[in-house]
Every structure is written in C-alpha cells, then in structure tokens.
Amino acid sequence: MDPLVEIENLKAYYRAFLYGVDREVRAVDDISLTIARGEVYGVAGESSSGKTTLIKTIAGAIRPPLRVVSGKVTFHFDGGTQDIYAMKPEERLALRWRHLSYIMQGSMNVLNPVRRIRHSFTDFAFRHMKVGKSEFFERVATHLQRLKLDPHLLDAYPHELSGGMRQRMTIALATILTPEFIIADEPTTALDVIVQRDVLSMIREIQREMGSSFLFVTHDMGVHATVSDRIGIVYAGRLVEEAPTAKLFNMPLHPYTQHLVGSLPRIGDATARPSLEGRPPNLAMPPEGCRFHPRCPKRMEICSRKVPPLVTVEPQRRVACFAVTGDQV
Amino acid sequence: DDYTSLPRKETLIVENPEGTIKNPGWFNIWVNGGGGVSTGLQQLTMDTLWYIDPEQGLGGATWDNSLAADKPQYNADFTEMTVKLRKGLFWSDGVEFTADDVVYTVKTQMDHPGMVWSAAFSVQVASVEATDPSTVVFKLKKPNSRFHAIFTVRWNGAWIMPKHVFEKVEDPLRYDFANPVSLGAYKLKSFDPQGKWYTWEKRDDWQRTSLARFGEPAPKYVTYTDPGPPDKRTIAQLEHNLDIIHDNTPEGMFTLKEKSKSIETWFPGFPFAHPDPTLPAVIFNTQDPPFDNADVRWALALLIDIKAVDMASYRGAATLSALGVPPTAATMKDYQAPMQDWLKNFEIDTGKSKIKPYDPTVGQQIADILRKQPKFKDQIPTDPQAISGAFGYGWWKPDPKAAGELLEKAGFKKSGGKWLTPDGQPFKIRMTVEGDTRSVFTRAGTLIAQQWAAFGIDAKAVPAAKLWQVALQPGDFQVAIAWSVETWGGDPDLSFFLDSWHSQFVAKKGDNQPPRNWQRWSNPELDKIIESIRGISADDPKGVELGKDYLKLVAREMPTIPLMSYNVFTSMDTTYWTGYPTISDPYTDPVPNWANSRLMMVKLKPAQPK
Amino acid sequence: MTSYLLFVLKRFGQFLLVVFLGVTITFFVTHLTPIDPVEESIGAITQMGQSDPNAIELMRQSLRELYGMEGSIWQQYLHFWLRLATGDLGPSLSAFPTPVSTIILRSLPWTIGLMTMSTLITFVLGNAIGALAGYYRKNMVMKAVSLVFIALLPIPYYILAFVLLIVFGYLWPVLPINGGYEMNANLDLSFALVLDILKHSILPAFSLILVGTGSWLIGMRALVSNIITEDYVVFAELGGVPKRKILRSYISRNAMVPQFTGLAMSLGAIFNGTVITEIVFGYPGIGNLLIEAVHAGDYSLVLGLSALSIVGVAAAVFIIDILSPLIDPRIKVE
Amino acid sequence: MSALLSLSHVTKVYRQGGMLGRRLITAVKDVSFELGEEPEILSIVGESGSGKSTIAAMILGQTEPTEGELQFSGRTVAIHSRAERRAFMKEVQPVLQNPFEAFNPLKRVDRYLFETARNFSFSGKRPDREQAERMADAALVHVGLTLEEVKGRFPHELSGGQLQRVAIARALIPQPRLLVADEPVSMVDASLRMAIVNLFGRLKNELGLSIVYITHDLATAYYISDNIIIMRKGEIVERGQARTVLDNPQHPYSRALKDAVLAADFSPAT
Amino acid sequence: MFTIVRDLARQNMEFLCGLLLFAVIVGLIVVSYFSPYGATDIYLLPPDMPPDGEYWLGTTSRGQDVFWQLTTALRNTLFFGIGVAFISRIISLVVGLVAGYAGGAVDRVLMAINDSVMVIPQFPLLILFYFVLKDSMTWTALIVIMASLGWSYDARLIRSVAISLKTRSFTTQSVYSGMSMRKILVEEHLPYVLPIVFATTMNNMIWSIGMEITLSVLGFTDIETPTMGMMIYWANAHSALISGIWWWVAAPVAVIVVLFLALFLLSMSMNEYNDPRSRLNRMGS
C-alpha cells in the first residue's frame, strides 16, 4: 500500500472556557487511519459523531474554538512528506487546491452569491494552471462537460442554478486541478436520486482517471456502497470500525455498524427494522469506557470501564469492540 | 493678477450685517424683494432730501440738507410741505436729478401698493407736484408737522427713484433694478451672485453728488461683505481682511483689543462699543395682569441688580440708562444729564414707606469693578464725566424689601418662600428672550430671570427665535427683553418713536400690535404729551421739555424697565484706512449699515501710500 | 425583462405616492407656521424707518393681495399642485417676486458639488477602512485608525468645523475659510476660478469627511465581521485564494450591497444641504437658504426646497430598489 | 363515502414576476387523491420541484389552490376566521423538514409544547400550567421522550432526532387526525431516520393518525407507507399501494426513479 | 451573569475599555445629583478661570463651574438621547415587524407611511415645530418629535429581517402552535432583531444628540436646561474658542466622545458575545 495520508492519534476538541461556559467537546478523540493513493475512503456515522470535525482536521481547516490537541496528519504529496500542523501557513496555503481540495459540508452554498461562477474558477485555479485566460476557460469548459454542466453556466450567478447544479459546480471546482487528494463532506445531499447517481459515477470516473485519493462523508449508506473502497465508521468521536466496503456491508463486526447496516430499509423487503435505543452520547461528557456501551445490545462488564482499542482483525480491517476482539490490550 | 484685482490699499472692506443676501441680484430698494439694503446700496448709491446724523454730523450740524436745498417748509396748519431741491446733481448715467424724480417717487409708490413707502405715502399725501424743476409741493390729507420725517434719513428714509429708469419699466414691483443707477458718490462695480459681497466704485463724476459738499471720498472701492459668525469676523479683522466689523460679541471685541495693535473703537477704552439710539429694556405686556399694575412693574425693577446684569450681558461694556431714552451722546446732553437731580429726588411709595430708588453712582461702581480686572485696568476712564459718558450715570438700587412691600401692596403674598399672586396662584414669569440673534440680550434676560427667581418668583427665560414676530407683535408674551424706544440719535425730538405710543394705536388683546409700543401701554397723560408734540414743529425747543415730561411719566409708571444702550461692538482696523469716527471725532455713527455712514468715505484717509 | 419593467413601474407608482404624501405633509406643516410672510415683509419695511400704524394696515392688505395669500388653505393646496404640475414653484414670499426656482437653482450647484464630492470620498474612505478593520481584526494600526474616526463621529459638527477653521484659517492660515471663492473674484470661467473654487471647498469637504467616515466605517466593519464567517469566504480561504483577493472580491464586494443602499440614501439626502457647514464656512448652498426661508415664513421657498429634498430621497430609495436586483443578483423581482 | 382528506382536480399556478408580465408556473396540475377515514400513511415521492411541498402547503391551508377543491372532513379547506383556522389546526398539524430549523434557537423547546397545549385544549378552557405540562408529557411519551428530558432545554442542547421527535410530539398535542410531514427525515442520519419512520408507523397504529409523508427516500416510503403517489412536473404519474407500485413500477419515470436508488448492499462497483 | 462580565472584561480589551469609559460616564451622572451649584445659576464664581485645583475643568464666562455644568448637561443629554432612541425603537420595531410579517396590503400601507416620513426633511420641520409649539416645546415634546422623525430608516431595516424570519420554519411551527401574531412578533421575532436594534440605537443617539446640539447652536432649544448643546451654545455666544476659553468647549466634546466610545466599545464586544460565531472565534485566541 502506498499511503498518501497518514493520520496518527489525532485529537481535536472544541474548547470553550469563557463567559461562564466551561466545556470541552471531544469531537475527534484519538483517531488513526491511513489512506492510500488512489483510494476512495468513506466515513459514516451518526449525526454529530464528529465526521465533519475529523475531515476538517485532516484538511487543516480548523478555526477556533476547534483545536488540534495532539496527533499528526502527514501527507505524501509529490513523493515528499508534509506534516500539515508543523508547516508554516504559507506552505500550507501552497498545498491547497493544487494538491488538496476540500468540498465543505453544505457545498451547494459555498460559492460567492454575488459573483458569476466564472470568477470562482479564476480565483481558485487560474494561478496554478500557468496557461493563458482563453486556454484556461477552454479547459474549464471541457471539465464542466464531463460533469454534464453546460459551460454557459459559468456566466450564471450561483442562485440561478439548482442545488444539484451548484453542488456539481463545487465538485468541478474541486477537481479541475486534478489534485492528489480530494476531501468532500456530504457532497450530494441536494440531489434527487436520479441526479445523485449520475454525479457519483462521474466522481468515481474522474477519481480513477486522475488516480486521486478521495475522502468523503455521507449519511447515505447507498452512496457508500456504490463509491467507497473502504469505509470507516465513526461513533462519538472515535473510529469504531474500518473495513473494505464489501466486508463492511456483508459482515459488519462492531455492534453499531451491525445496527446501521441492519436497519437499512430496502425496496422489496418490508420486514420491520428496529431503531437504536437511547440517545447519542454527549461529546462534552462521553460515557466512560466504550462510548457505545449504554446503547449496545452486546455490552459486557468491561465495556463501561475500558476503552476498547482499535484492533486489526484482518488485513485492512480494524474494529474496536471487546465483544469482537476479546479482552486483549 | 486680474482674478481678484482690487487694489487692497484703495479698497475699504466693510461687514454687512444682513449676512448672505438671499436674492443678490435684486437692487430695487423700493420693493422688499429679498435683496440687500445695507450692502452699500443705501449707504453709497441712494440719496434723499434730508439726513439727521445719529452723532454730530459733518458741516456743523446733525441736520443735513442732502438733496433738498433747505429745511422743509410747512404751511401754518401743517397740511402742506414745500421742498426746494439742490441743482446740479446727476444720476450716475448722466441724467440730471430734478423735482420730477421726487414726484415720480411718490406717485409711483402710491400707485403700486406693496412698494415699500407706498402705504406711508397713500395714508398721508393728498397730492404732490413739481411747481418748477427744483420745487416740490406736497399737499397732505391731514395736518402733520413731521411729514418730512419720511424723507429724512436716520438709518434710512424714502429714497428717491430715478424716473428715467423706472418709467420704462412695465411693473416697478417686479423690476429688479439690475445695474442700479446711483445718485450717490459710488456705483456698482460687481457683486457676488451668491450674495456674499458687493463692491462699489467711486463715480468719476462724484462731484455731481450731494456728498461732494464734504469733499472727495477717499476709498476708490468699497466692498460690503458677509464675513460669517462673530468669531470669523474677529479672525478676519485680526488678519486685516476686514476693515470694519459691524458688531461682535463683547468677548470678540476684547480679543481684538488684546491681540491687534491696529484696532480702533468708538470709545478707546471700555466699553469700546457705540451706543445705538435704541433702548434695550424689560418690556412688560401691560395688557396682561399682573403687569398692568405699575407697583408690580416697579417691584420687579427693584429686584434687578443692574451691575450683575451689565456684567453678564456686556461684561461691563454697556452704557446704563435709568430713563426711557437711549444714552447716546445727544440724549446724555439733552435729557440724562439735566435730569440727574430730578432722579436723585424721585420717590416712590411702596405702601409702607417712601423710598428714593435712584443710585447715581452705579456707573462709577461699574468702572471701579472693571478697573480691578487686570486685563482691562488701563482701559477704564477715570474722569467722572467720561465715566458717565461711557457707563451711564446711575440706575435703580436693588431693594428687595421695597419690592416685597410693593408686591404686597398689589395684593401678592409670600408663602413658603414663594410669591403668590392675588388670586393665590404661584407668581410665574416667563421672560421671552431672543436666543442666538442678539445673545447679549439673552444673557441679560437669563440673569434677570435668575434674580427674580432668587426672590421667590417662578421666573425663567425662554428663547423665541423670532421674538418680534411670534411674541411682541401678537402680544404673546408676559415679559420680554427687546426695545420699544428708538430715537433719531442726533436730535432730541422723540416723536420718532413716541408718536406710535399713542393709545389710538394700541391693539386689542390678541390682535397684532403695530410697532413700537410692544408693551401695549396706554396712558391719558402720555396721549396729551404726544398730541402736544404733534402740534409743534420738529425743531421747536418746547419738544425737549415735552420729552422730559414723557421721561418722568415712564419713570413713575415703569411700562418698560430701561436697561442700557444697545451697544454695537463696531471695530475698525487702521491698517489700510484711518479717520474713522470715534468719540473724540464723533462726526458720524461708525456702525456701517447706517446710511449716514457715507460720511465716513469723505473723512477716511489711506494709511499706506499707494 | 417585462416583469422587471413592470416592477419598475410599480415601484415608480410607490415613488409618486411617497412624494405626494411627503409634499402634502410638508405643505400643511409649513402652513402651520406662525410666521406670516406678510408680517415679515412689513417688519423689514418698517425697519426702513416708518411705523405709522395706519400705513401698516394698508401695507398689510396690499401685500396679502400681492403675495396671493387669499383663500383657504385647501384652495392654496389645490393651487399649489396645479402650479407644480406646470413645473412652477411660484414666487418666493420673502424675495417677492423672484421665482422660488431661480433662488434654489442659484444655490443648488454648490450644495450638489460639495456634498457629492464629500459623500463619495467619505463612502470610499469609510468602507475601505471598515473593511480592513473588519478583516484584520487584531491589527493594532487598523484598530487605532478606526477608533480615531469613531471618536470623531460624535463630536458636534459645529465644533469640529470651527476648530478646523481656526487651525487652518487662523493659527496656520493656509486655506480660505469663507465663501465658495475669493471676495471680488472674477467669475468668468477660468482656470484660476476653478482652482479657487476647489481650494475653498477643501475645508468644508474635509470637515464633512472627518465626521462622516466613522459611520460608514462602523457599518462596514460590522458587515465584514459577519461576512468572514460565511461559508463562501471560508471556502475561498480553504481554496488558497490570496488574502487580498478574498478581501476585495469576497468580503468587500458582498458587504457593499447594503452599503450602496446607504450611499443612495446619503446622496438623496444631499438636498437637505448642510446648514452648519454653510454657516461656519460661509459656503453657498441650500441648507442656509432653507433655514432662512423657515425664519422668514416663506413657505413657498420652504416647500420648494422640501419638495426637492423629498423627491431626492424618494428617488434615491426608488433607484436603489430598482437597481438592487442588478447589484445583488440574489434579490428577486417579486 | 366520507373521506378524511380529499383533493379533487387541484391545480396550483404560481405567478412569478410582475402583475402583468408574469410567468406562470404550474406547480401542481390537476391532482386528485383521497385519504380515507381509516388511518393510513400516504407517501408522496418524486423529482424535486414536482410540487410535493406545494401540495403539503395546500393541505395545511397555507396557500389556496388555483383550481379544484380540497376538503377536510367534508369541509372545504379555506382560511376564513381565526376561530375556523384554529379549529382546522386542531385537526391537521405539520411536521417540518429540518428539526434544527423548526425551533427558534433563542427559545426553549418546551415553549412550543406548552403553547400548543394552551391554545388547543379539548375542553375549550385554557388549561393552566400544570394541565399543559401533563398534556405535553403525554404527547412526549408517545414519541419516546419525557417532559423531564426536554424541559428547559434549548434546541442546541438536543440531538436532531430528539428535536424531530419533540416536533412530532408538539404536533400530537391537539390530537389531530392528520399529520403532514414534508421531508421530515432528510436531514438526519440513517439510524435516526429509521427511528422516526418507525415512530410514524406506531402513531398510525396506536393513535389512529393519518400521515402524509413526503420524501425522496423510496426505501423508507416502501418500508412504512400504505399508499404512494409518484409525481413529476406537477402531475401524478403513478399511484397505488406502496409496495405494489415500488415492487413493480409501471410508469417509465417511476422505473427510472427506482433504478436510481443506490442500494445499501454491497454490489461491486462498476 | 457575573462570570460573563468577568470573562468579557478579562478576555476582551474592548469590553474592558468600554466598561471603564462607561463607568466614568455613569460616575459623572451620579455625581451630578450632588452638584453644589444650581444647574442654571450663573455668575456664582469668577468667570473664565482655567482648569486648576479649585475648578477642575475651569469656569465659564458665565461664572459657572464647567465640571458641575458638565455633569448635569451630560445627564440631561443622555436621558434625551435615550428617550428618543427608546421611543423611536418601539415605533420602528412595531412598524418593521408588522410590515414584514403581515406583508401584502398592510406592508404596502406601512411602507408608504414609512417612506413618507423618511423623505420629509427633518430640520425645517423641527424648526417649524419650535415656532408652532413655542413654550410648549418642552424636552418631553422634543423627545417625542425627534422620536417620531427618527424611526423610519430602521423600520425598513427591521422589516427586511422580519421578511426572512417569516419564512423560517420556526415561524410556521409557532403558527401551528396556535400563537397569535402579537405573540409571534414579540416572542419569536423580536429577539432576532434585537442585535440590529442595539446597533441602530447608537446611531440614533448620535443623530438625536447631534440634532439637539445643532438646534441649540442655532438658538432653538430651552436655554435654561443645561445640555451638551446648551453648553456649546453659551460657549459660542461668548466667543469662547476665539477668546481662549477652550475648556468650556473641550470638556463637553471630550465627554461626548467618551460616551460614544464607551457605547461603541461595549456594543461591539456585546455583539461579538451575542453572535456565537464571533464569540467562539475569540475563545480560541
């Protein structure tokens, strides 16, 4: 495996100690993972389990009150090694878009509403392309066509496009420079199923062609099943399971994953699906031990005492559950 | 350069107190069309039959036959006035001035209601005709011994119109008289279309004007300008960009005196200012109880500490007057000085006691107070005569006890430190003052109200931006600071204001009061005095005696409380011109918006060689 | 496009309504004034040395007739609109018979010149500093500069103007302090005249700029600090778009949208004139004219000037409303 | 036959633009359907912009149809007096799309429960605080919460699922007969989504509530609903029993829709 | 509450400065009630004394102590400004919220009124009111008049927010909770527009106090009530600037500046605190 991104023991907390508030939200709590070159890595998990925080931290897009408390994020762009939290701001800036592009959550609303879309392309990409204006726009047009977007739309204002078109624009913007690493947070929420399917297959196509790595988050397990090579399941700030897509769906190991996969309704199958009991943990005061244990059908005594470590159970497959791995260190 | 090409050394720059002229191109002075009047227009280009100078005048008398060759000639019953005109006077366009111009002036105005003197002529004149090119005969509708006053300049008068210009005009009411044809020694050179300045140039044929009798006017150019608020006038004069300031704040005047070596003022020392022949006073609305009661008015007078008022308003730079005439040089001589003994013995009856309220030493006291201030030490006269001339003779002594007695006599009661009116209400006085327009009066009023308040009266000063229009005229006030006495200045004849004090003109409550009896006071004794004055000619020496009767009457009745002269802080810069009128050479009033100030032109001398 | 035209028409109707209401209110309020222009005129005339009460009564009647003040207020109101329909504002009552329009047109160019210039400079300056101060929030220089302007904001304008006048006209007399040009200037159009007019406008404009900048600055700063947390700004930052570009095209550009409304309003309000500037610097203009007209009870002139200002502000609101869909593409034409 | 809700030939035309130069958009075109007296869950699915939300708005009386008639319990749905409106709201309540948006972030969530309780009491009397609390608690129990868990909390202190359940509880307080839920689960994660959908099923069975369920998620529609309507461009293209229709869609659009659903099973990517 | 203030003061320089400046203002207002001199009494002290140990801020040409004058003037001016701001805020809130929420004909009528008020030139109107009301032109009357002139722009601003609030789904939720329009406006929408209201309050105060000063300078106000404008009026009537009595002018100007800097700094830091986004920003710093 040729790693492109290595994340080691990453901890990122939201800290608020002011104005009578005294709170620390451990949204990313000790996560390690590696993404290979050319790989599509999907992240899933409950709402507010820290998915966005995790990929923000990876993208180096942190602002107060979010802080990286410890851990390392290392990239291997152009064969080198870049530790994103040890770099100078200018160097970090130089990586952006050229090597690393990031599609934020709510990507249908990230374009400047009062400027024509054309200008966003110039602002983001023109500097890096080292070509003349007209050639630049030719390339942009070609790229847009691949995403089934009419190049005329460059002269539109964002609000003149439908949500789905805007999301595709953002994707186009993020991929135009063929960066080595693309991060996307729920990139297809505004699309109806038919459009969504088209967009996803295009993303996949482009990613393959460019050999880029792709890290993305979505709630839609159907999307994961279609696009991801590997999936990481996050629960309450922790990575609880990581597996190649097929294995995760066919044989989920962690009880949360099992529930997630098992509860998905399918057309043609009307059997009742149970819903998870209890409520999501408060990340400011997470349960001791395994964070899932209050809701876990397979909980054991040790679960409330000890944090289950993420154990590699087979190649490319890790899980953090005592019920699976036994009470080993 | 020819962008601003007037040679400063040949130009006299004068403040026009009218400020910025709203309708600058309007020179038709016979129609109130928003144009300026004291832009030089009336001082330098207008002329009429006679002038009375508020000071001594040139040519040995305050009376001056200007366009007229002689004094007015009346018939025995004052129903006809004949005027002899000078010959050899020319309009600036070369047309000769004749009796026809005078006749035209009167007839045109009578034919056009709305022109400035139209009503005045219509009411009085039965007919007017030129019996020959230099004689005009007026037939009057009813006897009037002072009909000539309308053609006599004090501040101004009915100016003569150029017939040859106006007769070509379709409607004189709508004619702007652009490029005004001048009968004076100057003619228009240029003016600011925004109304900030007017410049006049000496006529080449200045000899053919009435002013030539006194010599050649010195300034080649005279500019009348609006230099802005007082502080800016001060700055402009400190920088020698303004030769004559019309008026200033007392403090502005002190600053000028302190900082400029070249400033000349009417009095060389305190109070610097020129006393205008108007008399600021506390004016009661005598139609309004309790101010219809002389005892109440007197009580309020006795509560005033005039020294404090003087310091507050003029900072000591005022000339006090206990009598109902302004303390100008002429009235000082004719009335104030001769009446000192009467004043000293004057008594009032408070109901409980008789007191002599007059304090003849107040002027002296103020001089002493001022002398203690290091800044002014050397500028205070020491000669008693000069002190009286500068600060006035005396005034009423504050006498709270007598005031209380007078109020009790009028039925007032004091309870819990507060005075109650006879019907048991708190005695409340609202003193209307003019606000910003004449801030020294506002200062005086504020202090007087405070003095009354200290005595247990609910007194307060309230400003009215348009005092005359919103308070005095409609009678919508209790007490105000303003003036209702205005004299010729240079002549002891009091008819100038007194005639309008006749009870026949007092408006009913709620109606508009015609000027000047703002106090709406009527008194049979006064009517008799006025009628006697009407029956004698203006220069009859009996006039002064009647004037004294009037003064005694108002001292007893106190319809207004006379305070002090209206001091105008005129200052003159000697950098470019000398020979301004001052108390030591009082040939005319220095205040430059008066039409008489044309006399200055012939007395000024350039201070610097050309 | 037709729908836009219709929107414009509808807005224009509203504009007319507002002008009508505004002028109507002003008409009745000005006619409430206790100051009677006839009495004012009589005051001016009696000052000229006559006070015979009989004559005054006669004068009163003839002036009343001359000034066309007969008839009830409703008749006058109707008359006013009829005249206005023909573009005639009538004669001024304090400068009879000069037409109100002549008087206004004499002063108006000065007001427009000075105010447009200073409003635009103030707008640019305030917004530039405000944008920088909002973006570089921790920068001490920006903090200091904006505090200075904000501190200038509440200083009574009269005082500020006067201090400037004393400093630059007296203590260090380098600038003219009175009028729109030199006294006795040759008013034929020349380079010297233009230069002189510019020189005379420096202090008045400077004073207006000093007091005016702060409020734009505050507004801009607040807008910018809201905008910098918007997703599209964060996205541009993450996209490595250079800071200057972000400040210009993402932050200032977007914050300008509401600021333009303010600018239009200020430009519309130009027709109110600046009384104090005109008083302090003796600058020609309509502000002082208005005050004088009020003082003189010249409601013809007051109405003329007010109508101008009403139309000015209403037009500004109207223009901004019809332009805003063009400035801000998000605004939909309802 | 008396129906709870019936739409007959309902058309809604929106005007865009000015008064004359308008552009007409037919958001809903000649739509008719009925909900019977028996409690049922009716799903409406379709492409975006096909008029689903417009139908919801018309059912709720927020906007009036251009043509056709909507009847609720045999009476025309039209907004007249305040009292009529209130009576109508007692019977028909909405569940909004985004639970985070549905509550004023500056106000406590229980406020909406108490307000509803006070404004829609059954007795006609305004209940006092205690009664209101009891009513709120009863409604919360239906959705698996208790008043204790919710009382005094601000929206940001609750999870999305909790908020959505509180919103449903609020809608239950007037004891309505019909819930109109416009994409109630599109903003929540897969497991919460199931919790809410399951809740709908329970409410139908236990409280006899009818629900109009508007969604993009065909899988949940299949899972929970009795009947389904598939819409496209303002028109109904197919309707019928949910399972019948989805198992074997007839209309080409319905088929395309079904095909586009990404199955959440692993099928090797193409 | 206390901890909030404490943390604000600790973390936020602006807040601390604003608080200190505000304390100065409050201090001045409090001591104004203990003035040894009657506020309107004149010629009690030697005039024109420069600031020194005895007269901290000197005396005026009217023989008043500038310091004590200032305290009373500040109090009156501030109450005036607050009065105007308060009343005009209420009007603009009612008009803005109702117009925005109700929409349709109500909106059009309200906005026509609003715009008409907005376009009327205020200054001549105020002067006319002076002429018409004369003695009845009390401070209360002036407050009411100024307030009724000073709301329209802000009402438009509030309306624009109200329009968007109307489309928020919590408004729908409130409607279906059976809340009345009044309740929705007051309890649901009002909290949202409060930050704008606070922001416009300062502008409104600057406007009204500036207007008061301008009217005073032109000689239109009640000259017996000491206010900032009156102090400047009297100083001006005595040519204080040109006569070197600078303290008479400098003192009120300084206090006004301090007042507004305090208000500005406080409002800025409070807004930051109020807006969770910027509050959090600061936390991390």
Ligand SMILES: Nc1ncnc2c1ncn2[C@@H]1O[C@H](COP(=O)(O)OP(=O)(O)OP(=O)(O)O)[C@@H](O)[C@H]1O
């Ligand atoms: N700015 C912030 N300040 C404090 N806490 C925050 C902040 N942003 C997020 N959080 C908290 O951090 C936790 C993780 O949030 P995050 O946005 O990463 O969740 P997520 O998994 O992306 O959820 P979703 O699926 O809803 O997008 C949540 O508990 C959230 O409340």
Ligand SMILES: Nc1ncnc2c1ncn2[C@@H]1O[C@H](COP(=O)(O)OP(=O)(O)OP(=O)(O)O)[C@@H](O)[C@H]1O
């Ligand atoms: N208030 C309105 N004014 C004008 N047009 C409207 C309005 N509301 C909706 N429309 C239009 O009506 C059509 C149907 O909209 P609707 O919101 O009902 O669709 P939808 O099926 O709910 O879509 P989505 O799945 O995206 O929510 C769209 O074309 C929309 O633009």
Ligand SMILES: [Mg+2]
């Ligand atoms: Mg997220």
Ligand SMILES: [Mg+2]
């Ligand atoms: Mg919808």
